[in-house]
Amino acid sequence: MNTYRFHVHGMHCKSCSVLIENDLKESVGVRNLHVNYEKKELDVSGDFGGIAPEKIAELFTKKIEQHGYSVSLEKERRAKAKLSDFNLAIPFALAFMAAFILLQKTGIVSFGASGTMTLGTVFIIGLIASVSTCMAVVGGLLLSMSATYAKEGQGLRPQAMFHIGRLISFFILGGVIGALGTAFQLSGTAHLLIGVVIAFIMIILGLNLLDVPFVEKLQLTLPAGLSKKVFRHAKGSQVFAPFLLGAATFFLPCGFTQSMQLYSLTTGSYLNGAMTMLVFALGTLPVLSLLSFGSVSINKSKYAGVFFKTVGIVVIAFALYNFLNTLVVAGIIAPVFSF
Amino acid sequence: MTKSTILSIIVAVGIIGLALWFSGSSGKGGAEVGALNTTINGDKQYIDIVAKGGYSPKVINAKAGIPLVVKMNTANTFDCSAFVVIPSINYRGTLQKDGTTEIPIPAQPAGTTLRGSCGMGMYGFAINFI
Numbered sequence: 413m414n415t416y417r418f419h420v421h422g423m424h425c426k427s428c429s430v431l432i433e434n435d436l437k438e439s440v441g442v443r444n445l446h447v448n449y450e451k452k453e454l455d456v457s458g459d460f461g462g463i464a465p466e467k468i469a470e471l472f473t474k475k476i477e478q479h480g481y482s483v484s485l486e487k488e489r490r491a492k493a494k495l496s497d498f499n500l501a502i503p504f505a506l507a508f509m510a511a512f513i514l515l516q517k518t519g520i521v522s523f524g525a526s527g528t529m530t531l532g533t534v535f536i537i538g539l540i541a542s543v544s545t546c547m548a549v550v551g552g553l554l555l556s557m558s559a560t561y562a563k564e565g566q567g568l569r570p571q572a573m574f575h576i577g578r579l580i581s582f583f584i585l586g587g588v589i590g591a592l593g594t595a596f597q598l599s600g601t602a603h604l605l606i607g608v609v610i611a612f613i614m615i616i617l618g619l620n621l622l623d624v625p626f627v628e629k630l631q632l633t634l635p636a637g638l639s640k641k642v643f644r645h646a647k648g649s650q651v652f653a654p655f656l657l658g659a660a661t662f663f664l665p666c667g668f669t670q671s672m673q674l675y676s677l678t679t680g681s682y683l684n685g686a687m688t689m690l691v692f693a694l695g696t697l698p699v700l701s702l703l704s705f706g707s708v709s710i711n712k713s714k715y716a717g718v719f720f721k722t723v724g725i726v727v728i729a730f731a732l733y734n735f736l737n738t739l740v741v742a743g744i745i746a747p748v749f750s751f
Numbered sequence: 752m753t754k755s756t757i758l759s760i761i762v763a764v765g766i767i768g769l770a771l772w773f774s775g776s777s778g779k780g781g782a783e784v785g786a787l788n789t790t791i792n793g794d795k796q797y798i799d800i801v802a803k804g805g806y807s808p809k810v811i812n813a814k815a816g817i818p819l820v821v822k823m824n825t826a827n828t829f830d831c832s833a834f835v836v837i838p839s840i841n842y843r844g845t846l847q848k849d850g851t852t853e854i855p856i857p858a859q860p861a862g863t864t865l866r867g868s869c870g871m872g873m874y875g876f877a878i879n880f881i
Contacts, residue, residue, distance in 0.1 A: 505766070506762070506765075509766045540829075545831065546831075600843065622759050667829070667831025670833075671830070725763055728760065732767050737872030739872075741838070743836075743866075746877075
């Protein structure tokens with residue numbers, strides 16, 4: 413009987429420890445197994461027939477890597493080289509924001525389209541919307557979500573679910589608008605509320621990406637008992653949450669989205685309205701996919717730390733920008749930005 | 752720990768400040784302070800504003816004490832500027848995609864400044880009553 417202590421990588425919430433315990437406790441030789449979330453440690457005892465601990469770590473990793481976790485004898489690597497990441501992340505974030513501001517100043521939103529609307533025009537409007545100030549809301553939210561999932565080591569699935577959710581909801585709800593002939597419009601109070609909530613979520617996710625210890629303690633974690641129940645039934649959190657978020661972007665405040673919704677209602681039929689909104693969402697897809705799938709691909713590279721910190725800063729800046737704009741619309745403060 | 756957090760927040764605020772400075776310096780179509788740029792016709796005054804990727808002119812100097820009609824002109828306006836909000840007079844409206852939409856504004860005392868913005872707050876305009 414041997415006892416070993418391993419370090420666990422990729423845990424982001426209390427339920428992860430439950431998931432890992434469930435996946436590993438059936439392994440050959442294991443008698444007793446416990447994962448400590450706070451310390452990111454795994455204690456295991458059992459009869460492993462003289463296998464070297466490195467080999468055990470490998471075997472364990474194989475079983476749980478599909479969920480983005482790994483096990484090793486060494487401590488977490490990311491603890492090192494933390495602050496130095498900011499040397500690159502800060503200039504990168506500044507450059508990105510400067511590029512974004514310059515893009516707005518080129519007047520890209522004032523493109524000249526011909527009078528009649530075709531699906532081709534709608535697609536181009538989608539393309540433009542995805543690089544406009546709408547980016548600060550939908551793009552910022554997506555970026556914070558994608559980078560968070562990527563940092564947890566999750567694969568393409570949650571990212572893909574977000575886009576699928578977005579496309580499906582734009583098609584279905586666009587059709588509803590077209591058929592009913594009434595547009596969805598936020599009241600002033602709802603706008604303020606949504607704006608504040610989104611800004612709050614983005615700031616939390618942004619701070620999370622900066623990888624600073626005190627935020628990890630703030631993280632809203634499910635009680636372990638509840639997590640146990642949830643995880644026994646479904647590993648669905650990687651599927652439904654991003655899908656719903658993607659679907660909900662239909663209602664996010666973005667001028668272009670709302671203009672398209674207004675146009676859809678004039679089309680007067682389910683199919684035309686649905687097609688208009690779907691093609692618009694397809695137009696925004698290239699830039700939005702770049703944001704989400706870029707996060708996944710960069711996660712494996714050695715610049716991951718720099719990337720996530722850059723994204724963290726950008727997301728926080730976007731969140732503040734959205735928050736100030738929300739206050740402007742509510743008439744609480746005078747307009748501050750005007751690109 | 753907190754060193755990096757504080758640093759990042761400072762940078763984020765710095766970026767916002769930069770954006771402010773950038774956007775503040777662009778007074779495209781802004782009227783000279785003090786000069787009326789409305790047209791008085793009968794007992795009302797009128798101003799034409801182009802709404803597309805922002806508002807132009809952004810600063811309107813109107814005469815105090817007589818009603819103002821803001822004529823918002825659009826041509827294929829799909830962006831935020833198609834949604835106009837003027838909080839202090841409780842105005843929330845949607846402009847038609849092409850054409851002119853009139854926003855009636857009641858007479859205001861001298862010294863009042865009405866601030867409007869687009870529906871999501873990124874573009875703004877101001878009306879000074881003098």
